[in-house]
Amino acid sequence: MVEPRLLLVHFLREDLGLTGTHVGCDTSNCSACAVLMDGKVVKSCSVLAVQADDRDILTVEGLAKGDQLHPVQKAFLAKHGLQCGFCTPGMLMSAYALLKGNSHPTRQEIRKGISGNICRCTGYEKIVESVEQAARSKDW
Amino acid sequence: MIPPSFDYASPKSLPEAIALLSGGGEGAKVIAGGQSLMPLLKLRLASPSLLVDINRIPGLDGIEERGEYLRIGALTRMADIESSGLIREGYPIIRDAAEVIGDPLVRNLGTMGGNISHGDPNNDMPAVMLALGAEFIATGLAGERSIKAEHFFTDSFTVALGHDEIITEIRVPKHPPISGGCYLKLEQKVADFATAAVAVQVRLGEGWTCEEVGVGLTAVGPTAIKASKAEQWMRGRKTTDINAIQKFGRRAADESSPATDIRGTASYKKEVVRLLVTRAFRKSCERARGGS
Numbered sequence: 001m002v003e004p005r006l007l008l009v010h011f012l013r014e015d016l017g018l019t020g021t022h023v024g025c026d027t028s029n030c031s032a033c034a035v036l037m038d039g040k041v042v043k044s045c046s047v048l049a050v051q052a053d054d055r056d057i058l059t060v061e062g063l064a065k066g067d068q069l070h071p072v073q074k075a076f077l078a079k080h081g082l083q084c085g086f087c088t089p090g091m092l093m094s095a096y097a098l099l100k101g102n103s104h105p106t107r108q109e110i111r112k113g114i115s116g117n118i119c120r121c122t123g124y125e126k127i128v129e130s131v132e133q134a135a136r137s138k139d140w
Numbered sequence: 141m142i143p144p145s146f147d148y149a150s151p152k153s154l155p156e157a158i159a160l161l162s163g164g165g166e167g168a169k170v171i172a173g174g175q176s177l178m179p180l181l182k183l184r185l186a187s188p189s190l191l192v193d194i195n196r197i198p199g200l201d202g203i204e205e206r207g208e209y210l211r212i213g214a215l216t217r218m219a220d221i222e223s224s225g226l227i228r229e230g231y232p233i234i235r236d237a238a239e240v241i242g243d244p245l246v247r248n249l250g251t252m253g254g255n256i257s258h259g260d261p262n263n264d265m266p267a268v269m270l271a272l273g274a275e276f277i278a279t280g281l282a283g284e285r286s287i288k289a290e291h292f293f294t295d296s297f298t299v300a301l302g303h304d305e306i307i308t309e310i311r312v313p314k315h316p317p318i319s320g321g322c323y324l325k326l327e328q329k330v331a332d333f334a335t336a337a338v339a340v341q342v343r344l345g346e347g348w349t350c351e352e353v354g355v356g357l358t359a360v361g362p363t364a365i366k367a368s369k370a371e372q373w374m375r376g377r378k379t380t381d382i383n384a385i386q387k388f389g390r391r392a393a394d395e396s397s398p399a400t401d402i403r404g405t406a407s408y409k410k411e412v413v414r415l416l417v418t419r420a421f422r423k424s425c426e427r428a429r430g431g432s
Contacts (some may be wrong), residue, residue, distance in 0.1 A: 116243025
């Protein structure tokens with residue numbers, strides 16, 4: 001039982017202890033809180049926990065299989081797609097959702113796909129390269 | 141960051157939702173995609189006593205042509221509008237707008253019904269609906285009724301809906317050939333509010349005369365604005381008359397009343413309206429004639 005006003009991001013972080021999903025702003029802008037809900041990438045700060053009842057939620061913790069990183073995580077490492085790492089969980093979830101829907105995106109499509117995710121460090125170039133690299137991977 | 145307390149209900153049927161809204165009085169509010177409402181709750185700019193979540197009500201989404209109109213279910217997500225082949229082919233002005241609403245995450249949840257009925261002058265679809273001459277179906281305790289877009293947007297965050305009413309359907313009249321439309325938005329960054337945005341829908345007649353034109357303006361007044369004086373002026377003029385198009389743009393801009401803010405001065409925004417209306421009109425004519 002949760003209060004209706006409990007945000008999904010707070011439920012994930014504080015009730016479930018899944019702190020991979022980050023709170024980066026107060027204004028529903030940054031998408032550091034991005035998770036997949038029923039296969040669609042959404043801002044978990046802008047969804048109520050009660051709205052997620054009975055729905056599939058995928059967080060960044062769900063990408064790796066044990067200590068086997070997911071191809072999108074491997075790509076971000078290989079291509080230096082992060083610096084401070086604060087936006088990274090959200091970027092990974094947006095990238096994952098993008099590639100699930102479009103396995104060979106153009107650079108323009110990648111930029112559009114991550115256009116909801118704000119990064120203060122990288123200038124986005126390495127992130128785009130990381131997503132391109134992930135797309136080249138065959139083990140999805 | 142933490143919303144104020146409220147009660148929450150997730151009805152599984154429309155009658156149940158309407159009963160909850162009616163019973164909840166002034167403090168009851170519909171939540172659909174929540175992409176406008178949740179930011180307000182988190183900043184405590186809204187304090188509803190009851191949220192009526194309509195996401196679990198079946199049958200409220202969908203995009204299909206029915207006889208004389210295109211039906212868009214109120215719960216249709218912006219992402220589905222963006223990816224709809226039917227809309228891309230037949231109503232590209234709607235896709236133009238869907239593409240620039242928020243960001244990809246917002247579009248996965250944000251709904252057509254919400255974008256229409258939230259009442260924020262920065263919402264994009266109202267101007268599109270004004271340009272298209274659309275009508276909305278509202279369902280409440282007294283049953284269904286239809287409201288023309290031009291009568292719907294009454295004031296900032298105020299639309300012509302009773303407390304017990306929910307928008308369930310958006311109906312866009314099929315436009316006879318030779319028709320074309322376009323939505324253009326100037327924003328400083330993705331998911332920002334528009335500095336200004338315009339919707340133009342045109343129907344061409346003999347010799348490329350402007351037989352019919354609809355113009356909707358976003359973010360330059362207390363509500364979306366139908367530039368009806370400019371529309372009236374342009375009807376009957378040749379769309380190949382460059383001077384007429386320039387004057388038309390100016391007249392549409394004169395019907396806007398933007399506020400000076402961080403995105404620009406009022407006069408700057410009016411100039412943006414003038415420019416965008418001119419470009420959108422030309423592009424609509426191109427599309428009508430079978431161009432891009």
